[in-house]
Amino acid sequence: MRKLIGLTAIVVICFFLGNCVQRFVAASQMVPQLAFPLSAAAHEFAAMLQPRFPQVPIRAQPPVFNGTDINIDLINQWLGDSSPEVFLTFDDGPSAEATVQILDVLQRHDIKATFFVLGSNVSRLPDVVQRIVAEGHELALHSHTHPNFLTLTREQKEAEIAQSLSLLHWYFPEVRIRWFRPPYGKYDQEVVDIAHDYGMCIAMFNEISTDNNSSAGEIARVVLNSRGKIMVFHDGQWPPLGRLSEAEAQLVAGLNRSVGIAKGRGAKFMTLSDYFGGFCP
Ligand SMILES: [Zn+2]
Incomplete structure (x- = not known):
């Protein structure tokens, strides 16, 4: 039980720390996407809470036939x-x-x-x-x-x-x-x-x-x-x-x-x- 509480605490801390770091890094444009060993776990955890983006692209609008490009x-x-x-x-x-x-x-x-x-x-x-x-x-x-x-x-x-x-x-x-x-x-x-x-x-x-x-x-x-x-x-x-x-x-x-x-x-x-x-x- 104590192990579980400890593990949960670590995950929560990683999550918040990862979030702060990500915001800072995104804001300062040091790297476009966070590549940070500490936040890897935090990212996985955050991803679980996010709406899941389709892995296979969805086609929400039908193809255009006879469309004319604005060239x-x-x-x-x-x-x-x-x-x-x-x-x-x-x-x-x-x-x-x-x-x-x-x-x-x-x-x-x-x-x-x-x-x-x-x-x-x-x-x-x-x-x-x-x-x-x-x-x-x-x-x-x-x-x-x-x-x-x-x-x-x-x-x-x-x-x-x-x-x-x-x-x-x-x-x-x-x-x-x-x-x-x-x-x-x-x-x-x-x-x-x-x-x-x-x-x-x-x-x-x-x-x-x-x-x-x-x-x-x-x-x-x-x-x-x-x-x-x-x-x-x-x-x-x-x-x-x-x-x-x-x-x-x-x-x-x-x-x-x-x-x-x-x-x-x-x-x-x-x-x-x-x-x-x-x-x-
Ligand atoms: Zn551009």
């Missing part, structure tokens, strides 16, 4: 400098601070956007993804671990897509995930086929002029000249918990400064499905 040809055909439509898209998130602050800005101005999330981040912050969905933004997929798909085998490509899509459907079974954006914009016909097979179409962009060195002023300028543009920003840098990275701070400030003015000048901020949904039924 540069389609964008050029349907959008131009005089189009009032503007599409804010955010890749690599969610993250604990940047995504939340971006959602605050969008909420203040009643603007909808599209979030291309990574499965590995979704499992860390399901509540932030919940907020994305609850506030009427579009949830879309950007893979599980952000690989260059051109370096993967067909099986690895499918695993990246299937596992992360399964994860999204595990948390949000009612949400249609219509778009897949391959990391670095790199993909081939196999990726297209797998995406369609899992009920998604590829969604690219035509505006990526801001980067990690862009100032808030530059970001605001781009947003104010964004008619007919599918714009890409990044919200997944994971700086220490409770803070924004410099690039994220500039992004939030740039959006804050510009989206209200752009809207006042007639820009129509939309999700990708608001405008292109019919191309990927």
Whole structure:
């Protein structure tokens, strides 16, 4: 009996210790996933308490037949400098601070956007993804671990897509995930086929002029000249918990400064499905 109590105490201590360490490590981005001898047992124990993710990918949405991908040809055909439509898209998130602050800005101005999330981040912050969905933004997929798909085998490509899509459907079974954006914009016909097979179409962009060195002023300028543009920003840098990275701070400030003015000048901020949904039924 004493042995059992001792063992239980050790497991509980490992669990809490492991949890704290994991949060700290995730926050400081020292390593993406905890690889820590002490926490191995704690992780197993924690996993027992978590909802079990399907080991075999679930197919919660039927394949797309005759879907049309949002590639540069389609964008050029349907959008131009005089189009009032503007599409804010955010890749690599969610993250604990940047995504939340971006959602605050969008909420203040009643603007909808599209979030291309990574499965590995979704499992860390399901509540932030919940907020994305609850506030009427579009949830879309950007893979599980952000690989260059051109370096993967067909099986690895499918695993990246299937596992992360399964994860999204595990948390949000009612949400249609219509778009897949391959990391670095790199993909081939196999990726297209797998995406369609899992009920998604590829969604690219035509505006990526801001980067990690862009100032808030530059970001605001781009947003104010964004008619007919599918714009890409990044919200997944994971700086220490409770803070924004410099690039994220500039992004939030740039959006804050510009989206209200752009809207006042007639820009129509939309999700990708608001405008292109019919191309990927
Ligand atoms: Zn990315």
